[in-house]
Amino acid sequence: MEVYFDNAATTQVAPEVVRLMDQVMTEDYGNPSSLHAKGAIASKYVNDARAIIAKTLKCDPKEILFTSGGTESNNMALIGGALANERRGKHIISTRIEHASVYNPLLYLEKQGFEITFLPVDRNGRVDLEELKNALRPDTILVSVMMVNNEIGAVEPIEEIGTIVKKYNHEILIHIDAIQAYGKLKISVNKAKIDLLSVSGHKIHGPKGIGFLYIRDKVKVHPLVYGGGQQRDLRSGTENVPGIAGLAKAAQIMYDNYNETHSRMLDVKNRFVEKVTELDGVLSNSGEAPHIASISFQGITRAETLLHALEASGVYCSAGSACSSNHPAISGTLKAIGLDDEYLQATLRFSFSIYSTPEEVDYAVQVIAEELPRLRGFVKR
Amino acid sequence: MDFKSFLIKYAEIGTKGKNRYVFEDILCRNIRHVLRPIDGKFTVRKEYGRIFVDCTEEYDYDELVDSLQHVFGIVGICPVLVVPDQPWDELSQVIVEFVDQCYEDKHFTFKSHCRRINKNYPMHSNDVNMECGAVLLQAFPELKVDVHKPDVMIHIELREQIYIYSVTIPGPGGLPVGTNGTGMLLLSGGIDSPVAGYMIAKRGVQLEAVYFDAPPHTSLQAKQKVIDLARQVSRYSGAITLHIVHFTEIQEEIYHLCPEDEITIIMRRYMMRIANKLADKDQCQALITGESIGQVASQTIFSLQVTNAVCEYPVFRPCIGMDKQEIVSVAEKIKTYETSILPYEDCCTVFVAKHPVTKPKLADIEQSETLLADVIDAMIDRAIETREIIKVR
Numbered sequence: 209m210e211v212y213f214d215n216a217a218t219t220q221v222a223p224e225v226v227r228l229m230d231q232v233m234t235e236d237y238g239n240p241s242s243l244h245a246k247g248a249i250a251s252k253y254v255n256d257a258r259a260i261i262a263k264t265l266k267c268d269p270k271e272i273l274f275t276s277g278g279t280e281s282n283n284m285a286l287i288g289g290a291l292a293n294e295r296r297g298k299h300i301i302s303t304r305i306e307h308a309s310v311y312n313p314l315l316y317l318e319k320q321g322f323e324i325t326f327l328p329v330d331r332n333g334r335v336d337l338e339e340l341k342n343a344l345r346p347d348t349i350l351v352s353v354m355m356v357n358n359e360i361g362a363v364e365p366i367e368e369i370g371t372i373v374k375k376y377n378h379e380i381l382i383h384i385d386a387i388q389a390y391g392k393l394k395i396s397v398n399k400a401k402i403d404l405l406s407v408s409g410h411k412i413h414g415p416k417g418i419g420f421l422y423i424r425d426k427v428k429v430h431p432l433v434y435g436g437g438q439q440r441d442l443r444s445g446t447e448n449v450p451g452i453a454g455l456a457k458a459a460q461i462m463y464d465n466y467n468e469t470h471s472r473m474l475d476v477k478n479r480f481v482e483k484v485t486e487l488d489g490v491l492s493n494s495g496e497a498p499h500i501a502s503i504s505f506q507g508i509t510r511a512e513t514l515l516h517a518l519e520a521s522g523v524y525c526s527a528g529s530a531c532s533s534n535h536p537a538i539s540g541t542l543k544a545i546g547l548d549d550e551y552l553q554a555t556l557r558f559s560f561s562i563y564s565t566p567e568e569v570d571y572a573v574q575v576i577a578e579e580l581p582r583l584r585g586f587v588k589r
Numbered sequence: 590m591d592f593k594s595f596l597i598k599y600a601e602i603g604t605k606g607k608n609r610y611v612f613e614d615i616l617c618r619n620i621r622h623v624l625r626p627i628d629g630k631f632t633v634r635k636e637y638g639r640i641f642v643d644c645t646e647e648y649d650y651d652e653l654v655d656s657l658q659h660v661f662g663i664v665g666i667c668p669v670l671v672v673p674d675q676p677w678d679e680l681s682q683v684i685v686e687f688v689d690q691c692y693e694d695k696h697f698t699f700k701s702h703c704r705r706i707n708k709n710y711p712m713h714s715n716d717v718n719m720e721c722g723a724v725l726l727q728a729f730p731e732l733k734v735d736v737h738k739p740d741v742m743i744h745i746e747l748r749e750q751i752y753i754y755s756v757t758i759p760g761p762g763g764l765p766v767g768t769n770g771t772g773m774l775l776l777s778g779g780i781d782s783p784v785a786g787y788m789i790a791k792r793g794v795q796l797e798a799v800y801f802d803a804p805p806h807t808s809l810q811a812k813q814k815v816i817d818l819a820r821q822v823s824r825y826s827g828a829i830t831l832h833i834v835h836f837t838e839i840q841e842e843i844y845h846l847c848p849e850d851e852i853t854i855i856m857r858r859y860m861m862r863i864a865n866k867l868a869d870k871d872q873c874q875a876l877i878t879g880e881s882i883g884q885v886a887s888q889t890i891f892s893l894q895v896t897n898a899v900c901e902y903p904v905f906r907p908c909i910g911m912d913k914q915e916i917v918s919v920a921e922k923i924k925t926y927e928t929s930i931l932p933y934e935d936c937c938t939v940f941v942a943k944h945p946v947t948k949p950k951l952a953d954i955e956q957s958e959t960l961l962a963d964v965i966d967a968m969i970d971r972a973i974e975t976r977e978i979i980k981v982r
Contacts, residue, residue, distance in 0.1 A: 512808065513805050513806050514805070515805070516804050516805030516806070516807070516808055516809075517804075517805035518805075519805070519809075520804060520805055583805075585845070586806075586841075586844065586940075
């Protein structure tokens with residue numbers, strides 16, 4: 209039995225998405241900038257996709273900018289957003305649990321003379337709102353917070369954050385990395401006062417190589433890619449029409465039956481967390497996101513060994529922290545939430561999708577129950 | 590200048606007496622082998638103790654030279670201009686044009702070196718040299734003659750056809766792979782073992798390799814890394830038969846039954862035993878390892894003695910006297926370094942003791958191994974039977 213519980217890494221592309229992309233690639237393959245009918249057809253796919261996605265965020269279609277994926281969206285929001293607004297100040301606020309595609313652009317900005325404040329999080333991985341209030345300054349121009357943490361599934365209080373930030377100064381831009389949240393939770397850019405929001409296609413059964421950045425009307429962002437002036441000069445390059453069509457189709461799958469898809473994932477996740485923590489010495493660090501479970505195993509020296517042992521029985525998951533004796537790269541999030549040292553290298557992430565089933569959960573837990581005692585025999589003596 | 594021929598120079602083969610033609614034939618075969626996948630059409634021919642590569646179609650100069658630089662036995666690669674036999678009046682103009690095209694800046698010293706294999710050529714080689722100097726000096730006044738240490742040596746070989754060349758690109762040296770039997774390389778994901786394989790292949794030894802895989806303690810990525818390393822070494826050595834032995838069972842048994850500080854050395858002894866058996870099965874003449882004295886606990890001279898004791902075949906350890914940095918330099922040259930430092934474990938940390946023995950005694954280790962006596966032979970047989978064999982090229 210093959211059980212793919214690594215959906216926070218990437219997901220299987222939905223068959224409907226594949227069919228639509230096949231159509232776009234083999235028949236409607238025109239360039240949206242071409243003046244003939246083939247171009248017009250392609251252009252319609254892009255416009256329709258914008259409209260479909262805009263509806264899911266309750267925003268205007270022209271506020272959607274297609275990119276190559278989550279990393280580019282985050283880079284553009286942070287670097288493009290900071291450069292376009294630096295005359296108002298050079299201070300940016302983020303958190304200690306951000307993904308590398310947020311963290312590293314921020315380090316780049318730091319080298320360019322920006323000052324970055326990284327907010328601590330509590331035991332559950334949630335940003336301390338008091339710390340946020342204290343960190344805000346007259347020269348703050350941007351606050352960037354992820355909506356769902358990719359390692360433990362903590363859901364950040366983005367509406368409260370939006371209220372606090374905009375009350376302090378409505379000109380401060382709010383960027384939300386929603387790469388793990390889009391499709392899994394409802395997002396209203398207006399309610400949360402979001403100015404910039406990053407999304408990736410392949411986390412929601414869409415293809416790799418496509419994503420988008422929501423940019424609120426009138427918010428200034430500098431482009432990172434220059435060329436033929438596509439997408440209102442903000443992101444040059446011929447639009448990835450099959451990717452864009454596929455992304456919109458995937459968004460439809462996730463949001464058209466939101467209640468059903470959401471509860472299906474949540475049920476599977478809850479069942480898994482409940483069953484696996486019934487085993488001896490197993491505990492959960494999971495947040496409220498419907499698709500991510502972070503599980504720590506007592507007595508395991510190296511999570512990667514358990515991961516490979518599960519893999520041998522067809523169960524795919526992800527190491528909670530990249531571990532190697534030569535390069536101990538302990539997970540930032542697990543450290544930030546104050547997880548005990550003994551669990552830092554003993555944590556796995558299991559992440560679910562709309563295709564995950566209770567039977568898969570039961571099988572995975574059974575495999576874990578079998579492998580755990582064997583591997584607990586290998587402790588460093 | 591567009592060269593249509595390359596003269597291949599080899600050195601040590603010439604000293605091999607009656608076996609010389611065998612060595613030359615193998616070298617030609619190896620050259621054909623590396624040229625097969627690259628753009629263009631090439632013929633490789635032997636002629637009077639010389640090997641020529643003729644290019645009959647369009648080809649990429651850098652790609653061709655790079656491929657030839659991976660063939661052991663070649664010491665020099667000379668791009669050569671081949672023209673029909675012709676009188677000196679015409680030939681001298683060809684030489685002038687050759688120099689003009691090859692050297693944009695003519696501020697250098699030169700000497701002409703003629704070999705007259707075709708004894709019917711109407712001029713003697715000394716006369717050719719003198720005449721050549723004269724026409725070149727006349728054509729390019731910036732040139733200077735230096736008969737002792739010239740910047741450029743212009744070779745003119747008078748054969749059935751006439752060969753003109755002035756550049757020798759260094760080859761990798763060594764002996765053609767396949768002229769010296771086969772060795773079984775113990776290949777890990779580290780820096781040293783691919784270098785060891787390269788160095789022994791350089792002496793004409795064909796390679797087989799064995800990798801000890803221990804899932805779930807090691808990953809699929811670690812295994813793929815070893816396959817990639819074997820592929821990089823095979824650019825020099827030719828195809829490598831890679832044996833992937835499932836070692837988990839043996840490793841775990843050693844962990845459970847043997848003293849902690851001896852785990853690594855005992856493990857190494859079983860790896861050597863298995864490699865020895867595989868060498869026997871596949872008619873190899875030696876084992877090859879990347880060991881270097883004192884690099885880690887299992888490579889002290891005492892540990893080497895204890896590991897060596899289980900081997901029936903000679904064990905070649907070409908890195909034995911090299912410092913880490915020297916090994917790294919070779920790894921960088923043969924382009925295995927980048928792959929070697931990828932951070933996939935080839936052996937889980939729980940199997941490495943905090944304080945492993947550095948001066949093991951053979952008797953102690955043999956005593957500890959008796960703890961495994963009931964099960965180990967069957968495990969070794971199983972490991973060998975279930976091995977995966979991949980031809981890497």
